[in-house]
Amino acid sequence: MGYAAHGIITMLLLDSLSKRYGALVVTDSFSFEVAQGEFVGILGPNGAGKTTLFNLIAGTVKPDTGTITFQSRDITREGAAARCRSGISRSFQIPHPFVGMTVFENVLVGATFGRKAEGSVDYAMQALELSGLSKKANQLAGSLPLLGRKRLELARALATEPRLLLLDEIAGGLTESECHELLDVLRQVHASGVTIVWIEHVVRALLSVAQRLVVVNFGKKIADGAPDKVMDSSEVKSVYLGEDALV
């Protein structure tokens, strides 16, 4: 465990991470630190490189330069599966359900392979209930509509018993009450000791739970700090000028 100067334990550390696709620099010497137990929100316009950041942290994509440290261990060269088993779990913005398996089996995969402990059937059932999918347990995942698939992403990620949970746009399209339910679930997960980083365009939802806000634009971090300060900064305002996301 790494201890920062003020006794805060560092969970995740990105050090000048860069990734380019051809000529397009999608992540531009990005440095970022998450303390254990934090709830960080990530904001940024479309194409800013937010999902790519998650792909780099979760190991789906390898960086061109820079290092990733998780719980004081350099994981830059580690594969996605190993990172998941060591406690990093993510949801996909574009859901990747196992369409030929039932909802329960989808979640069971996470509970079986993402965790070290036994009792995966029970754990999967818990994750399913927590995410409000238990009524659909025997339904084929391929038959779920988009919102159901997004919820399944959350359930599967929770089933791996993460220490660091990366959520990519899971609130879009929800009704007011569904969104409240989701926020309750996230608060509960966070209260149980899970560190959360959440990319979300639904700013109001994000602001109601995030303790810290990071704004990304053109692959660079342009703001990082307390949510109200970040939202007030002129740089962020200029990025969002004319965007209705803030309303």
Added chain:
Amino acid sequence: MSTHHVTRSTMLSRFALVTAIALVVLLAAAPAWASTATLRLIGEVMIYLALASLWNLLAGYTGLVSVGQQAYVGFGGYMLFTLAIHAGMHPLAAIPAAGIAAALVSIPVAKLVFRLNGAYFAIGTWVVAEVFRLVFAQMSSLGGGSGSSLPITIMKEMAGSKAMRESLIYWAALMLGVGSVAFVYMLLRSRIGLALTAIRDSETASLSLGIAIPRIKLAVYVCVSAATAMVGSLIFLQKLRIAPDAAFSVNDWTVLVIFMVVIGGIGTIEGPIIGTILFFILREFLADLGSIYLMILGVLAIVIMVISPKGIWGLVSDRLGISLLPVGYRVETREDLR
């Protein structure tokens, strides 16, 4: 308050299991009730049932579409001859030994062919099988290109009477046939089966949920190769003769097997069973027609592939919504009435 309970079998699957066990008992007693010709036929069906189930596990469930499994059939056969003739091993004991040897050989082979994807993987496995054939054709101690025969003294050591030898070989075939189906079924019900189904649907999500895909694929490849070599060693124990062309025949040990799996239903456990039985029925009735028989097989395979990509069993199970050998999980919710 509600409680959840996870079940993995159905009424139908329990019935199917009991029926299957009864059938296996009946088949185990075949030396007592069947003629030598029938015994040989059932033995051959069992050999192909094993090859079809194993290839289906590889191609249908693991996505490793190999057209080079004859490498392991031939390797197993040659291993048995080597161990029995040159190491004085009992032929039946040489069968599992050949399996272990094949498992060891399959690891470096996998390291090589796993670098290839899709069609290149298929071609790569074929090339490897050809290399195996050429290597064994060079070995003069095993008869080189013209092959060698198993000395009759070795067969006599196995069992005194010819009838007893036939029975032993038949039981070994039954064990491999039934054992392969049982192995595939149990593997698919295990955590490896869960992983294989997940990988089939999305590799990206599988990796992100902690599945070590390369390790699982390697494990399946090694197991299938070992079992295929055991089948191969039995095939040539029964034939009493081995030569490179017969041992590494792509037609006999891979093309026919693919045909059976495809018409029965690739990616289903029941498919290879149905496909194997159907193939032997067709052969019994049509083999006299010569090359027309092969054309009928080809046309049949194409027609079935067009109508139902999951073969005959895919058609049946989709229509009726049933599975005789289920591998999935069903959650049953009971409302507690207090």
